[in-house]
Amino acid sequence: MSQAGSQDRLRIDKWLWHARVVKTRSLAAKLVADGHVRLNGTRTDSPAKAVKVGDVLTIALERTVRVYRVLALGDRRGPASEAQTLYEDLSPEPPGRLAVT
Structure with a gap:
């Protein structure tokens, strides 16, 4: 296989x-296979689907x-501090949370 x-x-x-996001790679594969992951808005059920920056x-x-x-x-599964550099969290605020002023 070519690099x-x-x-x-x-x-x-x-x-x-x-x-x-998950503790094991097999759990990650199951999460995707069970249809719980969307890639750019489209549901995917293939753990082999490739992701790219952006x-x-x-x-x-x-x-x-x-x-x-x-x-x-x-390149690897490193410590949490390293893992957090792999993504930008765009998650919405959970419903029911009140902003403290």
């Missing part, structure tokens, strides 16, 4: 795992919905 082009894309399940992922988790813009792909 050309592999630097600008990463499997969606691997990216979710690198970004610490893509927007909408992820339906147990009690919340996360919206992340991919800023980097990452």
